[in-house]
Amino acid sequence: MAELLGMPPQLFFGQLLLGLINGAFYAMLSLGLAIIFGMLQIVNFAHGATYMVGAFGAWMLMNYLGIGFWPALILTPLIVALLGVILERLVLKHLYDLDHLYGMLATFGLALIIEGLFRQAYGISGLPYEIPTQLQGGTNLGFMFLPNYRAFVVLMSIILCFGTWYLIERTKMGMYLRATTENRELVRAFGIKVPRLITATFALGVGLAAFAGVMAAPIYQVNPLMGNNLIIVIFAVVVIGGMGSILGATLAGYLVGLVEGLTKAYYPEASSTVVFILMIIVLIVRPSGLFGKEQ
Amino acid sequence: MPDTLLKVRNLNAWYGESYILHDLNFDVHRGEVVTLLGRNGAGKTTTLKTIMGMLKQHTGSVTFAEKEMLNLTSDEVARSGIVLCPEERGIFSSLSVEENLLLPPVLQAGGMTIHEIYELFPILKERAASRGTHLSGGEQQMLAIARILRTGATLLLLDEPTEGLAPVIIEQIGSILSEIKKRGFTILLVEQNFYFASSIADRHYVIEEGHVIDEIKNTELEQNTEKLKNYLGI
Ligand SMILES: Nc1ncnc2c1ncn2[C@@H]1O[C@H](COP(=O)(O)OP(=O)(O)O)[C@@H](O)[C@H]1O
Numbered sequence: 001m002a003e004l005l006g007m008p009p010q011l012f013f014g015q016l017l018l019g020l021i022n023g024a025f026y027a028m029l030s031l032g033l034a035i036i037f038g039m040l041q042i043v044n045f046a047h048g049a050t051y052m053v054g055a056f057g058a059w060m061l062m063n064y065l066g067i068g069f070w071p072a073l074i075l076t077p078l079i080v081a082l083l084g085v086i087l088e089r090l091v092l093k094h095l096y097d098l099d100h101l102y103g104m105l106a107t108f109g110l111a112l113i114i115e116g117l118f119r120q121a122y123g124i125s126g127l128p129y130e131i132p133t134q135l136q137g138g139t140n141l142g143f144m145f146l147p148n149y150r151a152f153v154v155l156m157s158i159i160l161c162f163g164t165w166y167l168i169e170r171t172k173m174g175m176y177l178r179a180t181t182e183n184r185e186l187v188r189a190f191g192i193k194v195p196r197l198i199t200a201t202f203a204l205g206v207g208l209a210a211f212a213g214v215m216a217a218p219i220y221q222v223n224p225l226m227g228n229n230l231i232i233v234i235f236a237v238v239v240i241g242g243m244g245s246i247l248g249a250t251l252a253g254y255l256v257g258l259v260e261g262l263t264k265a266y267y268p269e270a271s272s273t274v275v276f277i278l279m280i281i282v283l284i285v286r287p288s289g290l291f292g293k294e295q
Numbered sequence: 296m297p298d299t300l301l302k303v304r305n306l307n308a309w310y311g312e313s314y315i316l317h318d319l320n321f322d323v324h325r326g327e328v329v330t331l332l333g334r335n336g337a338g339k340t341t342t343l344k345t346i347m348g349m350l351k352q353h354t355g356s357v358t359f360a361e362k363e364m365l366n367l368t369s370d371e372v373a374r375s376g377i378v379l380c381p382e383e384r385g386i387f388s389s390l391s392v393e394e395n396l397l398l399p400p401v402l403q404a405g406g407m408t409i410h411e412i413y414e415l416f417p418i419l420k421e422r423a424a425s426r427g428t429h430l431s432g433g434e435q436q437m438l439a440i441a442r443i444l445r446t447g448a449t450l451l452l453l454d455e456p457t458e459g460l461a462p463v464i465i466e467q468i469g470s471i472l473s474e475i476k477k478r479g480f481t482i483l484l485v486e487q488n489f490y491f492a493s494s495i496a497d498r499h500y501v502i503e504e505g506h507v508i509d510e511i512k513n514t515e516l517e518q519n520t521e522k523l524k525n526y527l528g529i
């Protein structure tokens with residue numbers, strides 16, 4: 001098997017793996033974005049910044065407190081979720097009764113502020129973060145070399161996405177979330193403390209983004225703009241998957257990652273635009289997205 | 296002296312600039328079925344929503360079991376023991392029939408068990424795994440009524456439960472409401488179908504353009520039929 005689909009298998013699988021890794025991050029991020037949109041009706045432009053803060057959180061814990069990757073993987077999302085609670089209570093809750101546009105502008109502004117602060121403090125050259133020792137090295141699969149950490153990322157992403165899907169589709173908390181997404185007033189009139197549920201959902205969404213950020217720290221450079229570069233692709237992913245669909249957001253994340261990887265292998269010039277081409281095709285053929293409900 | 300569970304006094308309500316409810320006064324006694332009758336747009340739904348704490352602009356007073364409700368949020372009103380079955384039924388399409396049934400939390404002791412509910416509504420047990428909105432209109436209305444019986448709320452606000460349903464289904468709903476009444480629930484029922492209302496209610500209030508314009512005991516309905524038809528435009 002010297003050639004595969006017109007190129008050396010090493011290259012082909014290498015790009016496929018790269019696509020899969022990117023897809024793993026897209027899925028984790030679009031998931032949180034979809035959940036937040038469903039409950040808060042806010043298109044959270046600060047989601048990328050949150051992801052960046054997650055990566056910086058891990059870096060800061062390591063460099064200032066000597067706390068390593070594994071504890072950071074738990075601690076950072078918790079801290080960021082807590083900050084999310086404060087943000088939601090202080091700022092976002094005032095926007096729910098207003099037009100979507102206000103939520104978009106407010107979170108866009110927030111993203112600029114957060115990214116600006118980190119740029120001011122750390123510059124934009126990017127900071128290194130070590131792969132945890134247990135996951136250094138890799139496995140030779142014969143047709144390609146698989147770095148252990150990257151395999152771990154894909155595995156964790158799948159577990160996380162499945163866990164979130166389970167939470168929403170199969171638990172009582174998820175039942176409340178789904179119902180609130182449909183008819184907030186009525187759910188509240190049944191005696192459920194909807195504002196608290198909304199705060200919890202936002203905390204969950206930003207916690208997911210921070211978790212992805214920690215996972216990203218050893219792969220990509222820890223950089224104030226790392227989320228900025230990603231957020232537009234993530235929005236495209238959510239549109240492709242279908243606004244508000246958890247399953248759609250997850251699967252579209254992987255799909256987009258893989259399509260990007262393959263494009264990089266065959267026609268690298270288009271690799272950064274192929275997402276948007278895909279998005280436009282989906283919008284033409286199925287405006288509500290691959291898994292969205294027809295309106 | 297009857298035991299007055301719900302007292303509405305000088306209730307006014309607005310949607311933005313539009314002044315909808317004008318100085319409403321009425322009572323519901325414990326164990327009674329009371330209807331609000333009136334034409335479309337009279338303000339019946341608005342009255343229920345205001346009692347439920349779902350509207351922001353209001354003045355006056357609504358006391359339930361001696362407690363003021365008017366400045367509570369809707370979840371607090373629910374936890375005080377009032378529950379609403381909304382006009383549009385509010386069945387959740389992303390929830391199964393059973394999930395729809397289990398959604399309203401049990402807030403007080405004394406509600407019906409899921410077993411008792413399935414006995415009263417066998418169709419819901421059969422369709423438990425279906426999506427809520429895959430039921431027929433009549434079945435959805437059954438589900439909307441059934442799910443509020445678990446909560447332990449003692450006052451049920453039912454907004455036009457017979458709207459758009461076939462006579463045979465309306466009859467079923469009537470016998471279910473009679474059964475519910477027997478179990479001691481108090482019901483404030485909004486209706487336009489006054490034949491249906493007269494089959495289960497104790498008293499009727501007639502609402503017109505946001506005013507209570509008359510009160511009629513069900514026992515005195517015969518003498519007042521012409522007047523009532525006139526009010527309702529039928
Ligand atoms: N959300 C709303 N915003 C503004 N006006 C409303 C709203 N809902 C109802 N109204 C108006 O309030 C009046 C009473 O409506 P409603 O209480 O729904 O009447 P009913 O239930 O008796 O048919 C109507 O004139 C209606 O147009």
Ligand SMILES: [Mg+2]
Pocket residue numbers: 339340341382454
């Ligand atoms: Mg109405």
